[in-house]
Amino acid sequence: MNLRNSIAALLWWRRKHRQRLTDERFVLLIALIVGVCTAFAGIVLKWIIYEIKDLLTYNFSDMDANWLYLVFPAVGILITLLFTKYIVRDDISHGVTKILFAIARKQSKIKLHNTWTSVVASAITIGFGGSVGAEAPIVLTGSAIGSNLGRLFRLSDKQMMLLVGCGAAGAVAGIFKAPIAGLVFVLEVLMIDLTMSSLLPLLVSCVTAAAVTFAISGTEPTFYFTPTDGLVVGSTPAYILLGVACGLIALYFTRTMNWLEGRFRKIGSTTRFGISGQYRKYLFGASMLALLIFLFPSLYGEGYELIELLMNGQGPADWNTAMNGSFFAGHSQFLLLYLALVILTKVFASTATNGAGGCGGIFAPSLFLGCIAGFVFARVWNIYDVLGIQVCENNFAMLGMCGLMSGVMHAPLTGIFLIAELTGGYNLFLPLMMVSVGAYLTIRFFEPHSIYAMRLAQRGQLLTHNTDRSILTLISIDSVIQHYDKVLYPEMTLGDVASQVATSKNHVFPVVNRQMQLVGVVYLDDIRHLVFRPELFGQFRVSQLMAQPPARLGTEDSMDSVVKTFDNTHAWTLPVVDNNGMFVGFIRKSTILTVYRKLLADYSND
Numbered sequence: 001m002n003l004r005n006s007i008a009a010l011l012w013w014r015r016k017h018r019q020r021l022t023d024e025r026f027v028l029l030i031a032l033i034v035g036v037c038t039a040f041a042g043i044v045l046k047w048i049i050y051e052i053k054d055l056l057t058y059n060f061s062d063m064d065a066n067w068l069y070l071v072f073p074a075v076g077i078l079i080t081l082l083f084t085k086y087i088v089r090d091d092i093s094h095g096v097t098k099i100l101f102a103i104a105r106k107q108s109k110i111k112l113h114n115t116w117t118s119v120v121a122s123a124i125t126i127g128f129g130g131s132v133g134a135e136a137p138i139v140l141t142g143s144a145i146g147s148n149l150g151r152l153f154r155l156s157d158k159q160m161m162l163l164v165g166c167g168a169a170g171a172v173a174g175i176f177k178a179p180i181a182g183l184v185f186v187l188e189v190l191m192i193d194l195t196m197s198s199l200l201p202l203l204v205s206c207v208t209a210a211a212v213t214f215a216i217s218g219t220e221p222t223f224y225f226t227p228t229d230g231l232v233v234g235s236t237p238a239y240i241l242l243g244v245a246c247g248l249i250a251l252y253f254t255r256t257m258n259w260l261e262g263r264f265r266k267i268g269s270t271t272r273f274g275i276s277g278q279y280r281k282y283l284f285g286a287s288m289l290a291l292l293i294f295l296f297p298s299l300y301g302e303g304y305e306l307i308e309l310l311m312n313g314q315g316p317a318d319w320n321t322a323m324n325g326s327f328f329a330g331h332s333q334f335l336l337l338y339l340a341l342v343i344l345t346k347v348f349a350s351t352a353t354n355g356a357g358g359c360g361g362i363f364a365p366s367l368f369l370g371c372i373a374g375f376v377f378a379r380v381w382n383i384y385d386v387l388g389i390q391v392c393e394n395n396f397a398m399l400g401m402c403g404l405m406s407g408v409m410h411a412p413l414t415g416i417f418l419i420a421e422l423t424g425g426y427n428l429f430l431p432l433m434m435v436s437v438g439a440y441l442t443i444r445f446f447e448p449h450s451i452y453a454m455r456l457a458q459r460g461q462l463l464t465h466n467t468d469r470s471i472l473t474l475i476s477i478d479s480v481i482q483h484y485d486k487v488l489y490p491e492m493t494l495g496d497v498a499s500q501v502a503t504s505k506n507h508v509f510p511v512v513n514r515q516m517q518l519v520g521v522v523y524l525d526d527i528r529h530l531v532f533r534p535e536l537f538g539q540f541r542v543s544q545l546m547a548q549p550p551a552r553l554g555t556e557d558s559m560d561s562v563v564k565t566f567d568n569t570h571a572w573t574l575p576v577v578d579n580n581g582m583f584v585g586f587i588r589k590s591t592i593l594t595v596y597r598k599l600l601a602d603y604s605n606d
Contacts, residue, residue, distance in 0.1 A: 011153070024197065027159055030149050031201035034163065035170040035208025038142035042175035042209075043216055045119045045134050052127025053301055066325055069129070069294040073353075074286035076128020080121045081282055081357030088117045093354050095140030095361055096452045099168060099190060102147065108160035109151065114144035121359035129293055129300045131349035135175055136361020142171030146205075162198050165190055166205035174209030177222055178421035181414055182206040188411035189452065223304070225311045225423035228392045231430045238391050239399070239431045242377050243438015246403025249343065249373050250443050253365075253408060254451045256347045264355035278357070285356025292349045296342050297325040299349045303368040310375045310397040311423070319375075319393075336379060339372050362451065366405045367422075374400020395431070398423055402432045403439035410450035412440040475559045475599065480592050481576055481585040487512050488522060488542050494530060495537030497522060497545065508573050510583050511546045518575055518583040520546035549575050555584055562587065 021029070060066045084092060090111065095118060102110050118137035126134055146167030150160040165186040173182030183206050267284060268277035275283070293299045298306045306322055313319045320332045328338045350365045378396035381389075398419065406415030415436045420426050447454075486500055488511045500509060501524060511520040522545050530536055530545075550569035553562055553576045565574065566589050576584040 023155075023159065026153070027155070027162065027201050028204055030146070030153070030163060031166045031170075031204040032208050034142065034146045034149065034166045035174070035205040036212055037145050038138070038167055038170035038205070039174035039209040039212035039216075041119055041141050041145075042134075042138045042171060043213060045123055045138055046175070048119075048123040049127045049134060049301070052123065053129075056128065057300075060325060064325070064329075065294065065327060066297070067294070069297060069300065070290045073129035073131075073289045073293055073300075076124050076126075076130055077282065077286050077289070077353065077356045077358045079128070080125045080130075080359055081278075083121055083124070084117075084357065084359070085278070088113060088121075090117075092117050092121055092137075092140075092359055094452075095136040096168075096189065098140060099143045099164060100452060102143075103161055103164060103190065108147055108157065108164045110140075110144040110147040110164065112144070112148050114140055115148060116141070118144075118359060122361075125353060125358035125360050126301050129289075130353040130358040130360055131289060131293065131299045131301070131303075131346065131365070132353045132358065132360020133302055133362060133364025133367075134360065135172070135363035137359055138175050139168045139171040139361070142167030142169075142174075162201055165198070166201050169202050170205035170209035172418075173206040174213045176418060176422055177210055177213055177217075177219075178418050179203075179206040179210040181418035181421055182209070184413045184417050185411065188414050189409055189450065221424040222422045223308055223311060225394075225398055225425055227395055227398070227425050227428055229395070230427035232391075234389055235391050235431075236434070237387060238378075238381055238389065238396075239434040240438050242374060242396060242399060243403050243435040244442050245377055246370060246373055246400060246435065246439040247407045247442025249369060250366075250404055250407025250439060251446050253347045253369060253404075254443070254447060254454075257351050257362075257451065258454065260348065260351040261355060264351070282356045285352040285358075288352040289349055289356065292345050292352070295326065296338070296345060298322060298342050299346060302364040304364070307368060307371045307397075307401070310371050311394050313394070336376060339376050343369060343372055343376070362408060363405075366408045367401045370401035370404030371397045372400070373404060374398065395425075395428060398425055399428065399431055399435045403435040406436040407439040407443040408451055410440065410444065410447075410453075412436040415439075475592070475595055477553075477555065477557060477559060477562065477576075477587075480559075480587050480595055482588065482591070483585040484510060484583075487516075487583065488546075489513070490519060490541065490543035490546070492542045493538055494527070494540040494542075494545065495534075497527065497542060498531045498534075498537060501531055506586075508586060510575060510586070511542055512583050516583055517581040518552070518577050521549050521575060522546050552577050553587060554579070559592070563592065566592075 056068075056072050060068070084090075090113065092114065098110070102108055118140050122132070122134050122137035126132060143164045144167065146163035146165070147160060150163040155163070168190055169182040169186045171182070172185045173179040183202050186202060264281050264285065268281045270277055272280065309318065309322055316332060316335075320335055323329045323331070323335065323338050326338070328334045346365055346369055350360075350362065353360055375393050375397040377400065378391045378393040381391055382393070402415040402419040405418060406412045409415070416429070416432045419432060420429060425432075488497060488500070488509050490511060490513070497509070507524040509522045510518060511522060513519055522542065524531075526547065527545055530540065550571050551565050551574055553565060553574050555576060555578050572589045573586050575586055578584055
């Protein structure tokens with residue numbers, strides 16, 4: 001009751017100050033609050049992860065295999081699985097995909113529990129060794145904070161979408177100490193268009209989150225990095241080829257992850273030997289993850305220690321410590337082989353973590369893979385003295401992070417600004433641009449959508465910068481269906497049809513069988529010459545009067561495909577059926593045009 005009173009008081013205060021505190025100013029105030037909250041959420045999440053990891057691994061040997069690597073990841077995922085199943089009771093994986101779906105199909109509404117559950121689940125998963133990142137869960141947390149504050153103050157759909165973006169931008173800006181990257185991430189990945197009404201709230205969230213993080217954890221970049229030199233013009237071919245290599249590795253990562261997730265879904269759909277699909281996924285995924293981490297300890301957690309080692313190592317003596325704790329330790333001649341195997345297996349470890357029931361994202365895996373890829377590329381280049389040019393391994397490790405992130409996320413600007421802010425390597429800005437563009441163009445040749453957007457795009461549920469397609473995506477098919485209280489049956493007479501026509505404003509009537517499956521339609525224009533002649537009422541049956549519609553729409557169809565069907569058939573009214581052929585209602589083109597125009601006006605009013 002106290003909570004309800006508090007909410008009522010807030011809404012009363014909002015109404016009272018509406019003249020001075022306009023909607024635009026109020027959104028700015030909420031954006032500031034979102035920035036503060038996301039910054040604290042990111043700081044807490046990182047602190048919990050490091051505390052758990054330090055507690056579990058502080059006495060691990062550097063030179064010998066550590067058998068507890070076979071235990072800790074499985075325990076962490078089990079705890080996360082039980083937490084999700086019995087406390088959350090909802091799916092909290094694929095954070096960025098959930099945000100994209102909420103923007104496109106749920107009026108930017110994200111469940112309240114997402115403001116904290118992803119933090120708890122990902123902290124346990126990663127702290128115990130799950131080979132994923134904390135950034136996507138914190139992005140979901142930030143977006144959930146923005147969404148629920150918008151719902152609390154009953155803001156419009158457009159303002160709700162903006163606050164979801166503010167939460168995501170603040171999360172990236174805070175956890176990475178990268179305010180510019182937070183803004184660009186929302187524009188590139190979440191597809192929120194940059195307008196004057198959206199720019200200021202996004203900037204407020206980014207700057208606030210970054211400032212709070214700086215105040216608590218210092219102003220140093222996330223990764224300590226001192227570039228050996230800036231742009232070396234003679235190394236331009238190496239920069240370009242590194243971008244292509246990163247694009248191909250991003251393609252491998254994306255397609256392998258999608259394939260593995262499909263395998264996990266198949267495992268989860270069946271019960272064998274009395275074990276439910278959910279626990280079969282856990283046993284399979286946890287076993288795979290534990291074995292991979294035991295063989296390659298670098299896969300444990302986010303892997304940020306290896307990133308700093310490769311970017312700042314002063315030579316083979318430092319770089320060889322990357323193999324510590326593995327069977328490769330002490331064998332410097334196997335360094336490149338070890339790192340190549342880590343590149344190949346990282347996607348299996350990350351997918352196994354989430355597939356088994358863990359919670360985490362692919363920000364950190366992208367950075368991790370990119371750093372290793374850049375380092376390996378530079379080492380091989382130098383060993384074989386390609387073009388007679390020697391390149392800096394440390395710089396290329398940093399550039400590789402940009403390439404992988406740009407390729408996996410299809411976000412070249414995000415990759416450039418994020419890595420520049422993460423490392424402070426601004427004097428390598430031009431090489432960052434070369435690598436980022438090379439990786440992006442390479443993967444776009446094979447995959448039109450990012451790893452986040454792939455499934456939504458296939459279902460027509462992805463918001464894009466194409467205004468027409470975005471507006472159609474925002475229209476729910478349920479919102480344009482006209483439902484009918486009365487239907488016709490094939491055995492009915494013309495008289496029965498006439499009685500319906502007399503009490504209806506419709507010009508088309510559904511004909512169904514006794515199972516409510518659509519068998520045809522009756523158009524008023526086709527029977528107009530008969531319906532006003534009572535002497536014919538008993539001579540015609542509906543089965544004689546009905547016709548087949550030019551097409552049938554499905555309840556799962558996207559609005560983009562619905563509009564294409566109308567265009568192809570030149571129809572103005574089409575029936576909608578479910579997966580079993582059951583009649584649901586009709587959609588009129590005029591209704592779609594009316595809703596389309598309203599949404600276009602709402603989202604263009606800047």
